[in-house]
Amino acid sequence: xxxxxxxxxxxxxxxxxxxxxxxxxxxxxxxxxxxxxxxxxxxxxxxxxxxxxxxxxxxxxxxxxxxxxxxxxxxxxxxxxxxxxxxxxxxxxxxxxxxxxxxxxxxxxxxxxxxxxxxxxxxxxxxxxxxxxxxxxxxxxxxxxxxxxxxxxxxxxxxxxxxxxxxxxxxxxxxxxxxxxxxxxxxxxxxxxxxxxxxxxxxxxxxxxxxxxxxxxxxxxxxxxxxxxxxxxxxxxxxxxxxxxxxxxxxxxxxxxxxxxxxxxxxxxxxxxxxxxxxxxxxx
Amino acid sequence: xxxxxxxxxxxxxxxxxxxxxxxxxxxxxxxxxxxxxxxxxxxxxxxxxxxxxxxxxxxxxxxxxxxxxxxxxxxxxxxxxxxxxxxxxxxxxxxxxxxxxxxxxxxxxxxxxxxxxxxxxxxxxxxxxxxxxxxxxxxxxxxxxxxxxxxxxxxxxxxxxxxxxxxxxxxxxxxxxxxxxxxxxxxxxxxxxxxxxxxxxxxxxxxxxxxxxxxxxxxxxxxxxxxxxxxxxxxxxxxxxxxxxxxxxxxxxxxxxxxxxxxxxxxxxxxxxx
Numbered sequence: 001x002x003x004x005x006x007x008x009x010x011x012x013x014x015x016x017x018x019x020x021x022x023x024x025x026x027x028x029x030x031x032x033x034x035x036x037x038x039x040x041x042x043x044x045x046x047x048x049x050x051x052x053x054x055x056x057x058x059x060x061x062x063x064x065x066x067x068x069x070x071x072x073x074x075x076x077x078x079x080x081x082x083x084x085x086x087x088x089x090x091x092x093x094x095x096x097x098x099x100x101x102x103x104x105x106x107x108x109x110x111x112x113x114x115x116x117x118x119x120x121x122x123x124x125x126x127x128x129x130x131x132x133x134x135x136x137x138x139x140x141x142x143x144x145x146x147x148x149x150x151x152x153x154x155x156x157x158x159x160x161x162x163x164x165x166x167x168x169x170x171x172x173x174x175x176x177x178x179x180x181x182x183x184x185x186x187x188x189x190x191x192x193x194x195x196x197x198x199x200x201x202x203x204x205x206x207x208x209x210x211x212x213x214x215x216x217x218x219x220x221x222x223x224x225x226x227x228x229x230x231x232x233x234x235x236x237x238x239x240x241x242x243x244x245x246x247x248x249x250x251x252x253x254x255x256x257x258x259x260x261x262x263x264x265x266x267x268x269x270x271x272x273x274x275x276x277x278x279x280x281x282x283x284x
Numbered sequence: 285x286x287x288x289x290x291x292x293x294x295x296x297x298x299x300x301x302x303x304x305x306x307x308x309x310x311x312x313x314x315x316x317x318x319x320x321x322x323x324x325x326x327x328x329x330x331x332x333x334x335x336x337x338x339x340x341x342x343x344x345x346x347x348x349x350x351x352x353x354x355x356x357x358x359x360x361x362x363x364x365x366x367x368x369x370x371x372x373x374x375x376x377x378x379x380x381x382x383x384x385x386x387x388x389x390x391x392x393x394x395x396x397x398x399x400x401x402x403x404x405x406x407x408x409x410x411x412x413x414x415x416x417x418x419x420x421x422x423x424x425x426x427x428x429x430x431x432x433x434x435x436x437x438x439x440x441x442x443x444x445x446x447x448x449x450x451x452x453x454x455x456x457x458x459x460x461x462x463x464x465x466x467x468x469x470x471x472x473x474x475x476x477x478x479x480x481x482x483x484x485x486x487x488x489x490x491x492x493x494x495x496x497x498x499x500x501x502x503x504x505x506x507x508x509x510x511x512x513x514x515x516x517x518x519x520x521x522x523x524x525x526x527x528x529x530x531x532x533x534x535x536x537x538x539x540x541x542x543x544x545x546x547x548x549x550x551x552x553x554x555x556x557x558x
Contacts, residue, residue: 072448075448075452076451076452077448077451077452095451095452095454096452097452097453097454099452100452101448101449101452103445103448103449105443105445107443107445107446107449109446109464109467109468110468110544110545111467111468111470111542111544111545112544120463120464121453123463124450124453124454124455124459124460124463124464125453125454125455126455126459152544154546
C-alpha cells in the first residue's frame, strides 16, 4: 500500500489564485447511472469540478472511470442522473452550442474535403460558410494542412484528420474546447507532435480546455491542473496542480516537476489498485 | 538505340483507357468467334444453339418488332423502378427515424419480403388484367425491398459521435438531415438502387411471361414456342443490353452524386463506364 501525501504546491508569486477567476465550467455533485438490463452501473459518483476561464484542465483515469461521460455531460449531449452543470454561465439542460468538441475519432464527413469539413460547423449554425472561408484557410494552414484543403478525409493520415477536426472545433471561436482522448488513436510520434502543437495553439488562443485522456504523461505535459479519477464508481481522487513553466514543448519530460508529478499520480493509481506494481502474471 | 517518347499524363490516361476498352472489346469478339466456330465445327443443330451470325441476321430482319417490344418492356422497367425509388427512400427515412413507424411498418415489411414475389404475379392478373399495371407493380415489388433495406442501413449506420458533434452546433433536425444524415446514407442507397435495377428487368420479363400481348418477354415466349431459337437469343441479348443500360444509368448517377465515395473512385471492378 502506498500512502498518498498531498503534493506540495510550488506556485509562482502573483499567480491566478490571488485574483478571483471567472468560472467557465462548473459541475456540482454530478452523478450518472446507466441502466443495463436489470443492473445499474454507476459511471460517475458525486463529482465536483470547476474550470476557470482560460484554464487547461486534464482529466486522467483508466478506461471506464466515467471521464468521457463527464465531458459529455459538460457538453450537454448526455444528461446527469443528479447534479448540476453550468457551462459558459448557462445551466446545461440541452446540448451546449458555444463549445468546440473533439473526439478520439476525427468523425469528419467523408463526402467533404478538409476545408468544407471545417466549414460544416458554420453551415450547421446557419451561417454563410463563405464569410469564414478565409479564417478556415488560415487556421488549417497554421496546423500544416494548407496544401490539403481540397483533399478528402480518406486521403489524409490519422494525425492530419485529427488536426482538421480540431480546427473544425475552433472555427466558430468558442470560449471552451472539450477534447475526449483526441490523440488516443494516433501513433506515439504523431501524438507527441500533436501534443506540442496543441499547447502552442492553446497559448495563443487561451481557450478554456477540458481534456480527457488516459495518459498520465499527456495530462501532466498539457494541463494547468490534472483531475485524477478512479473507476467504478467514477470518483475524483485528487486534483493536482502542474506548475511546469510553458511552453513545455518536448523538453518538459526532463523537468524535475514533471517527474515528481507523474510519479505522484502513478502512486495515486497504485494506492487505488488501478495500477499494480507486481505483474498479475505472477499468479499464473 | 532507344527512343524515349514523352507524353502528357492526360494522353497516358487516355491511352490506358483505350487499351482497356480495346481489351474488353476483344474479349467479347473472342466469345462470339468461339461460339460461331464451335457451332459450325461440331454441327450443332441451329434450333439448339444457332451461330451468332444467324442470331444477328434474324435480329436484323425483325428489328422493328423487337424495337416495339423493347419500348414496352423498358417503359415497364423504368416506371416500376422509379415508383419503387420514390416510395422506398422516404419510407426508409421514416422507419429509420420514427420508432412508431419502425415498430408497426417494419415487421410487416420484413414478413412481406419473405413472400416469393414472383409467385404473386398471377394474382396481379386477376386484380389488374393483362395491361401495363400488373407489370409495373411486379417491377415495383421486386426492386422496392432492396432499396428500402439498404437505405435504412445507410441512415442508421451513422457514427453517433458525428451526431453528437451536430448537436453541439444547435442545428435542427431538417438541416442535420440534409447536410449530414442524407449524404451519409447515399452510398448505401445507391447499393440498394443497383440491386433494385438488376431485379427490375427480371421482374418485367416474368410479368410478361405470365400474361401479356406485347413486350420482349411475350415475344420471347412466342419465338420459343415456334422453336425460333435465333430470335430467342436475339431477344435475350437485347434484354441483357437493356439491363446493362439501366445499371449504367444508375452507376453514372452515382458518379455524379457521390464522386467522393470509394466505390466510385476505385473503379467498379467491371466494365469501365467512361
